[in-house]
Amino acid sequence: MTRSQAHAKLPGAFPKPTAQVEPFVEALGFEDALRFLDAFGGTEVYIPENPKGRGEVEKLLGREKAKMLAGQMHRIPARIPTAKAWRARAHRSKGLPVVEIARILGVTDFSVRRYLRWVTPPSDPNQPGLF
Known part of the structure; x- marks a missing residue:
């Protein structure tokens, strides 16, 4: 693929x-x-x-x-990556709350919020660009 x-x-x-x-x-x-x-x-x-x-x-x-x-x-490396930031965004896209994501990742809810803060909302295809 x-x-x-x-x-x-x-x-x-x-x-x-x-x-x-x-x-x-x-x-x-x-x-x-x-x-x-x-x-x-x-x-x-x-x-x-x-x-x-x-x-x-x-x-x-x-x-x-x-x-x-x-x-x-x-x-793929021998040691599988933790990819915590991507996993946090992936779980959030499935609708999981921050505290549940924190439990899954083994981190604090503060860390999950920090991972999610880097996410930009998806662009609206109906919204025209400014430039």
Whole structure:
């Protein structure tokens, strides 16, 4: 899947994947990439090319998605990124409250608010540009 195809598959409300998150979104889709990063972010993970049903990644994602992710391993570091700012924006786009996002990320609600402050609201296609 190309980068433009991956972005085209994202629903409009979801945040654009950062460079470190993009391989996961391309291989797994938005929802499964978010679940994977929530579960394994910050840890070293080995994903076999031919999963046998015993691994934690396969239990979380299923055999086919685990194989798709294994195909992206040349783009993924051994230690899975935490991507806390992107995950905070992603969970917020799903409508979760700040305190619940803080619990998921293992940070304070203040940190979540700081992550979300960097978000610019989506532009309105009906609003003409000034320049």
